[in-house]
Amino acid sequence: xxxxxxxxxxxxxxxxxxxxxxxxxxxxxxxxxxxxxxxxxxxxxxxxxxxxxxxxxxxxxxxxxxxxxxxxxxxxxxxxxxxxxxxxxxxxxxxxxxxxxxxxxxxxxxxxxxxxxxxxxxxxxxxxxxxxxxxxxxxxxxxxxxxxxxxxxxxxxxxxxxxxxxxxxxxxxxxxxxxxxxxxxxxxxxxxxxxxxxxxxxxxxxxxxxxxxxxxxxxxxxxxxxxxxxxxxxxxxxxxxxxxxxxxxxxxxxxxxxxxxxxxxxxxxxxxxxxxxxxxxxxxxxxxxxxxxxxxxxxxxxxxxxxxxxxxxxxxxxxxxxxxxxxxxxxxxxxxxxxxxxxxxxxxxxxxxxxxx
Amino acid sequence: xxxxxxxxxxxxxxxxxxxxxxxxxxxxxxxxxxxxxxxxxxxxxxxxxxxxxxxxxxxxxxxxxxxxxxxxxxxxxxxxxxxxxxxxxxxxxxxxxxxxxxxxxxxxxxxxxxxxxxxxxxxxxxxxxxxxxxxxxxxxxxxxxxxxxxxxxxxxxxxxxxxxxxxxxxxxxxxxxxxxxxxxxxxxxxxxxxxxxxxxxxxxxxxxxxxxxxxxxxxxxxxxxxxxxxxxxxxxxxxxxxxxxxxxxxxxxxxxxxxxxxxxxxxxxxxxxxxxxxxxxxxxxxxxxxxxxxxxxxxxxxxxxxxxxxxxxxxxxxxxxxxxxxxxxxxxxxxxxxxxxxxxxxxxxxxxxxxxx
Numbered sequence: 118x119x120x121x122x123x124x125x126x127x128x129x130x131x132x133x134x135x136x137x138x139x140x141x142x143x144x145x146x147x148x149x150x151x152x153x154x155x156x157x158x159x160x161x162x163x164x165x166x167x168x169x170x171x172x173x174x175x176x177x178x179x180x181x182x183x184x185x186x187x188x189x190x191x192x193x194x195x196x197x198x199x200x201x202x203x204x205x206x207x208x209x210x211x212x213x214x215x216x217x218x219x220x221x222x223x224x225x226x227x228x229x230x231x232x233x234x235x236x237x238x239x240x241x242x243x244x245x246x247x248x249x250x251x252x253x254x255x256x257x258x259x260x261x262x263x264x265x266x267x268x269x270x271x272x273x274x275x276x277x278x279x280x281x282x283x284x285x286x287x288x289x290x291x292x293x294x295x296x297x298x299x300x301x302x303x304x305x306x307x308x309x310x311x312x313x314x315x316x317x318x319x320x321x322x323x324x325x326x327x328x329x330x331x332x333x334x335x336x337x338x339x340x341x342x343x344x345x346x347x348x349x350x351x352x353x354x355x356x357x358x359x360x361x362x363x364x365x366x367x368x369x370x371x372x373x374x375x376x377x378x379x380x381x382x383x384x385x386x387x388x389x390x391x392x393x394x395x396x397x398x399x400x401x402x403x404x405x406x407x408x409x410x411x412x413x414x415x416x417x418x419x420x421x422x423x424x425x426x427x428x429x430x431x432x433x434x435x436x437x438x439x440x441x442x443x444x445x446x447x448x449x450x451x452x453x454x455x456x457x458x459x460x461x462x463x464x465x466x467x468x469x470x471x472x473x474x
Numbered sequence: 475x476x477x478x479x480x481x482x483x484x485x486x487x488x489x490x491x492x493x494x495x496x497x498x499x500x501x502x503x504x505x506x507x508x509x510x511x512x513x514x515x516x517x518x519x520x521x522x523x524x525x526x527x528x529x530x531x532x533x534x535x536x537x538x539x540x541x542x543x544x545x546x547x548x549x550x551x552x553x554x555x556x557x558x559x560x561x562x563x564x565x566x567x568x569x570x571x572x573x574x575x576x577x578x579x580x581x582x583x584x585x586x587x588x589x590x591x592x593x594x595x596x597x598x599x600x601x602x603x604x605x606x607x608x609x610x611x612x613x614x615x616x617x618x619x620x621x622x623x624x625x626x627x628x629x630x631x632x633x634x635x636x637x638x639x640x641x642x643x644x645x646x647x648x649x650x651x652x653x654x655x656x657x658x659x660x661x662x663x664x665x666x667x668x669x670x671x672x673x674x675x676x677x678x679x680x681x682x683x684x685x686x687x688x689x690x691x692x693x694x695x696x697x698x699x700x701x702x703x704x705x706x707x708x709x710x711x712x713x714x715x716x717x718x719x720x721x722x723x724x725x726x727x728x729x730x731x732x733x734x735x736x737x738x739x740x741x742x743x744x745x746x747x748x749x750x751x752x753x754x755x756x757x758x759x760x761x762x763x764x765x766x767x768x769x770x771x772x773x774x775x776x777x778x779x780x781x782x783x784x785x786x787x788x789x790x791x792x793x794x795x796x797x798x799x800x801x802x803x804x805x806x807x808x809x810x811x812x813x814x815x816x817x818x819x820x821x822x823x824x825x826x827x828x829x830x831x
């Protein structure tokens with residue numbers, strides 16, 4: 118019984134505009150460290166999986182870029198989505214391909230654009246998850262110990278007792294959508310709630326069975342695709358069937374509806390890097406609370422995040438700003454408002470100024 | 475007796491960085507309207523002076539640019555300063571050349587980088603100034619009716635009575651350096667103080683006589699230059715003598731020391747456009763107090779001045795900012811701090827980042 122990894126790299130990441138562009142979304146950016154988020158996602162797991170066991174799901178538009186970033190992987194391991202349909206079809210597609218290789222295989226599902234600081238703890242957590250997924254044929258998710266009452270994440274409530282006294286493993290009581298501040302504070306206080314990391318482990322056949330149980334329309338489409346696998350029609354069938362699959366997340370479509378799910382508790386410095394503000398708060402600051410990447414000159418500024426691709430940023434007497442330059446776009450944004458950057462992106466679409474996207 | 479005009483275009487205008495650059499200082503920028511400040515300075519007076527009576531004093535570095543902007547003027551009317559030595563040597567040099575043309579000539583001295591809204595009132599004011607300069611062989615300056623307790627300008631205190639009952643003409647009691655807010659408020663309250671516009675009218679021979687009286691070292695140099703005028707050595711002498719002239723302003727070197735000066739009161743919407751903040755406050759605003767020039771997209775901003783040369787500026791949830799893009803530089807500055815932009819320029823010099831200047 119073999120183990121595979123699937124890196125989901127089909128996202129758009131508009132909240133990192135203007136550094137993220139249609140041509141180069143968030144997972145391809147080097148926001149922290151020296152390598153892109155996609156590369157870092159692979160770096161973290163490559164000790165666990167040989168290259169031929171790692172799949173990457175990606176849009177047609179970014180296939181070449183993904184291959185460049187992860188040139189170590191065999192080219193047939195890049196699965197192309199003809200259209201983005203959210204996580205359930207993406208995961209289903211990967212499960213189909215993995216089951217073709219080994220009907221009994223288990224698989225790790227990873228978003229391509231998250232940040233994880235403690236690689237060692239992360240790997241330990243995955244090992245534990247695989248053990249449970251394989252032993253019990255169950256769905257396993259990673260729940261992150263919350264370090265603040267974050268309202269930008271979904272939460273997982275666990276049962277009281279550790280499963281079979283395995284430390285840090287619990288049955289999931291329920292999944293909870295993003296809460297308001299009051300509820301988020303209560304969640305953190307109880308100690309029974311975890312951030313939903315979007316990292317999953319299960320057998321390919323088990324998740325496909327659950328998709329069949331809970332999203333029959335998707336299951337139908339996946340079966341058609343599976344049947345065409347390794348035939349001359351494979352690509353044609355994919356491009357006909359995939360874009361018509363229901364647009365649904367694995368959380369909403371499956372996880373919230375299945376009763377037997379295990380959660381492995383993770384404590385490895387995880388963040389989904391959902392916005393410039395999130396990146397700013399994770400970055401190391403100088404005595405004035407400034408974070409500066411790129412050419413900069415400043416007088417009397419405080420608590421700003423400055424990110425320049427190549428231009429000189431000059432700042433004078435400002436505070437609490439996110440200042441970003443990328444090619445022909447300059448963004449100035451209040452630190453508390455970075456979640457709304459996608460609204461600027463929307464406005465540009467409406468104004469037919471797509472050249473800046 | 476003929477009348478000449480001298481436009482002083484040798485300034486650096488660092489406070490409009492990054493739009494103003496070493497290669498293209500403020501007077502060559504199109505900050506308001508469709509023409510550069512230098513062109514507008516000429517446009518305002520060209521009904522009063524035929525082209526051959528208008529001189530422009532400029533640095534060697536900007537000679538070609540000045541000729542392009544004012545291609546109507548004869549090329550010999552561009553006087554080149556081998557090195558910037560402040561206004562007294564600049565004016566002295568122009569006076570020398572004008573006296574060569576007509577020993578009895580009178581001359582108007584104009585900065586090249588100011589904004590004047592009421593051209594008609596301005597011209598009337600100049601006519602009156604010439605009349606007094608010619609009748610009394612005196613120095614004449616234009617004092618601007620202050621519309622606010624500005625601390626960025628020098629002031630002129632006038633005597634009580636109008637000179638010979640000529641409306642709006644007064645003897646000058648004294649020149650006052652830039653005051654603090656308290657004094658500026660008092661100045662405005664009294665009704666006897668005016669902004670020092672840096673616009674002067676006098677006979678060439680009269681100002682040269684006053685320079686001889688009060689800045690003998692400068693006078694000595696100017697005489698050497700004058701003697702060489704129209705000889706083959708003219709340029710050589712200029713480049714040897716001019717850079718050694720004392721670096722001194724006409725205000726400090728002459729105006730503050732001469733007792734008989736007349737002031738013509740001006741009320742024509744003058745501003746020296748000393749900073750981005752000054753330009754912002756003069757610009758027409760939308761309902762949110764925003765001024766936007768260039769490609770822009772924004773959500774929920776207020777009271778910002780946005781000036782983009784070619785890049786897209788995107789702003790989200792910010793206020794009271796000056797946001798400027800010019801080529802490879804992006805400036806974000808609090809609206810009340812734009813006087814300090816020159817400190818950023820200074821820092822760039824110290825950091826040997828001159829490529830951004």
